[in-house]
Amino acid sequence: MCRTTPPAGRKGRPRSPEADAAILSATRQALVDLGWSKLTMGDVAARAGVAKTTLYRRWAGKSELVVDAVAVLFDELELPDRGSLAADAEGVVLQFAALLERPEARTALMAVVAESTRDEALRTRIRHAIVDRQKRLVLEGRRRAQERGELPYEADEAAASRTADLIFDVVAGAVVHRSLVSAEPVDVEWARAFTGLLLGGLTAASAAAPRLRD
Amino acid sequence: MCRTTPPAGRKGRPRSPEADAAILSATRQALVDLGWSKLTMGDVAARAGVAKTTLYRRWAGKSELVVDAVAVLFDELELPDRGSLAADAEGVVLQFAALLERPEARTALMAVVAESTRDEALRTRIRHAIVDRQKRLVLEGRRRAQERGELPYEADEAAASRTADLIFDVVAGAVVHRSLVSAEPVDVEWARAFTGLLLGGLTAASAAAPRLRD
DNA sequence: AGATATACGCTACGAGTCGTAGCGAAAGCT
DNA sequence: AGCTTTCGCTACGACTCGTAGCGTATATCT
Numbered sequence: 369m370c371r372t373t374p375p376a377g378r379k380g381r382p383r384s385p386e387a388d389a390a391i392l393s394a395t396r397q398a399l400v401d402l403g404w405s406k407l408t409m410g411d412v413a414a415r416a417g418v419a420k421t422t423l424y425r426r427w428a429g430k431s432e433l434v435v436d437a438v439a440v441l442f443d444e445l446e447l448p449d450r451g452s453l454a455a456d457a458e459g460v461v462l463q464f465a466a467l468l469e470r471p472e473a474r475t476a477l478m479a480v481v482a483e484s485t486r487d488e489a490l491r492t493r494i495r496h497a498i499v500d501r502q503k504r505l506v507l508e509g510r511r512r513a514q515e516r517g518e519l520p521y522e523a524d525e526a527a528a529s530r531t532a533d534l535i536f537d538v539v540a541g542a543v544v545h546r547s548l549v550s551a552e553p554v555d556v557e558w559a560r561a562f563t564g565l566l567l568g569g570l571t572a573a574s575a576a577a578p579r580l581r582d
Numbered sequence: 583m584c585r586t587t588p589p590a591g592r593k594g595r596p597r598s599p600e601a602d603a604a605i606l607s608a609t610r611q612a613l614v615d616l617g618w619s620k621l622t623m624g625d626v627a628a629r630a631g632v633a634k635t636t637l638y639r640r641w642a643g644k645s646e647l648v649v650d651a652v653a654v655l656f657d658e659l660e661l662p663d664r665g666s667l668a669a670d671a672e673g674v675v676l677q678f679a680a681l682l683e684r685p686e687a688r689t690a691l692m693a694v695v696a697e698s699t700r701d702e703a704l705r706t707r708i709r710h711a712i713v714d715r716q717k718r719l720v721l722e723g724r725r726r727a728q729e730r731g732e733l734p735y736e737a738d739e740a741a742a743s744r745t746a747d748l749i750f751d752v753v754a755g756a757v758v759h760r761s762l763v764s765a766e767p768v769d770v771e772w773a774r775a776f777t778g779l780l781l782g783g784l785t786a787a788s789a790a791a792p793r794l795r796d
Numbered sequence: 797a798g799a800t801a802t803a804c805g806c807t808a809c810g811a812g813t814c815g816t817a818g819c820g821a822a823a824g825c826t
Numbered sequence: 827a828g829c830t831t832t833c834g835c836t837a838c839g840a841c842t843c844g845t846a847g848c849g850t851a852t853a854t855c856t
Contacts, residue, residue, distance in 0.1 A: 380802025381852040387804085403700040408842060419805045424844065474699045481762055482692030486617040491765055499763060533764065534775055538752060541759030546751040548695055549713060551705055561748055565783035572782030594831025595823045601833085622813060633834045638815065 383426070390416040391423060395437035399472040404434070404479040431483045431490050438476045439497035441467060447505050453513040457563040458556075460505045461543055465554035468547045478548060506536045520574060538566065597640070604630040605637060609651035613686040618648070618693040645697045645704050652690045653711035655681060661719050667727040671777040672770075674719045675757055679768035682761045692762060720750045734788060752780065 394415035398407045409430060413420040427433040445463055450456050467473050477498075484491040510532060513519040522528035542562060547554050608629035612621045623644060627634040641647040659677055664670050681687050691712075698705040724746060727733040736742035756776060761768050 377854095378802075379800070379854045381804080381854090383803065404696055405700075409844085410842070420843095421806085421845085422804065425803075429844090471699075475696060478692050478696030478699065482618055482689065482696055485688045485692065485762060486619075494763075530775070533766070534772070534779065537760040537764055538756045538776070538779070540763070541755030541757070542752045543755070545755030545758065548699060549708075549754070550747065550751055552747070558748070561744070562752070565748065565752070565780075565787060567783070568786030569779035569781070569783030572786050573779060592831075593825055593829070595825085595833085597832065598823095623815085624813070634814095635816085635835085636833065639832075643815090 387416070387418050387422060388426070391418060391426070391433070392437045392440065395433055396441075396472045399434065399437070399476050403475045407434070409433075431480050431487070432493065434476050435480050435490070435493055435497050438473055439501070441470065441473055442498055442501040445501060445505055447508055449512060453509065453516070453518040454563060454567055456509045456512060457539075457567060458559050460509055460539060461554065461559040461563060462556070463505065464502065464540060464543045465547060465559070468544065468554070474548065477544075502540055503532075503536050506539060507532060510535075519570070535566070535570075601630070601632050601636060602640070605632060605640070605647070606651045606654070609647055610655075610686045613648070613651070613690050617689045621648070623647075645694050645701070646707065648690050649694050649704070649707055649711050652687055653715070655684065655687055656712055656715040659715060659719055661722055663726060667723065667730070667732040668777060668781055670723045670726060671753075671781060672773050674723055674753060675768065675773040675777060676770070677719065678716065678754060678757045679761060679773070682758065682768070688762065691758075716754055717746075717750050720753060721746060724749075733784070749780070749784075 391412065394412050395407070398412050398415060402411070407430065409423055410420050412433070413423050423433065427436070445467070447456065447459055447463065450459055468477070480490065480494060484494055510519060514521050522531070543554055546552055546558065552558075605626065608626050609621070612626050612629060616625070621644065623637055624634050626647070627637050637647065641650070659681070661670065661673055661677065664673055682691070694704065694708055698708055724733060728735055736745070757768055760766055760772065766772075
């Protein structure tokens, strides 16, 4: 799970996987109890039943530790096939929203992103541990829609990639903003209104030829 | 500017407005130089040339201080009338993006939102000092579009308000996500693609009667 | 087996930050 | 004037950080 220094086939005593699991679990619980700002390395070590130095052997600091701790939450994301693009999109939105309901994720996500604005390494760590796992849902939804014939297979691969990035930023950004900034519930009603807007824009764009305005 | 305890018409020596300005300015500069996590109250006091106790008389802590310090950046937001809804929407997006390019705003915004997930008072402070000032641009854009006849005047005021909230979360969320999470530039090309998607969805929704799916 | 290398728990440490208290002096209001 | 509040300054206990040093435990290599 992305240690500071992967212990590639060396000689001495290997790091304890039980300690890893205990630390990450303790970190999530500490996030629930204390929130990001009051979470301390010493507290996590005490909760996990390990020495503080053991944490620092694995993670450079609080940010890296928390990223790995919440990353596993994003592995649970699954998207059942609901039969249509509209229903699947609604599913993606509600999945994201359910994750942001969890207090560990709420307090941790914005904090590590804020930290990453001045730390390139942390930013790529977040991308691999969290963002890419969210993006899978969007890509999976598009793939299914293409198989159903609801969306065209795009010839220009670069353009298709740009469109996917755009959709992802819109979906993830809107859900996060609604949930954390506006602090309003992302319920089925909102999800339906949002996906209606989004899919309306998509079909309008694909119907109205490549270029929209000049 | 939202002090901790508004010095309503009391008797003694009034608080120094120069100190206020110096502190907020020093806070912004400290955000640029140090970033959110390394910014300390003592450092800001030293930069502003005031005593640390003076800061604590006005603000309860780092979060409140930073919110007020970056709030003034959002006062500069202006939206020239570009003649069409599409052009105005593009203008809103680029205005938000330009603000997020500023290092003070980049590092501060996500951090205070993260903090606000466990602090209701801070959340409403952010809403008044920052979110409402962004939202004005969206509402202004809608008003102009309605005057031009590009958007209908909605009879149901509650529904109109919900739609405006939705649009705002989508616009602000997408720009923030693109800029801070994906860490990709919000240039004219992206803004055009995004507003194309958004307006396509809007016109599709208004054309296809009230209810979209059942 | 023995040697070697690494992880682990524990204690201790200097450095830095927090938020507050107490003081005398300055500045406005009635 | 007299009163009230702010301001700058110093000092303080409490807390967190990240590291160093030590003895012990557990793996691989010869």
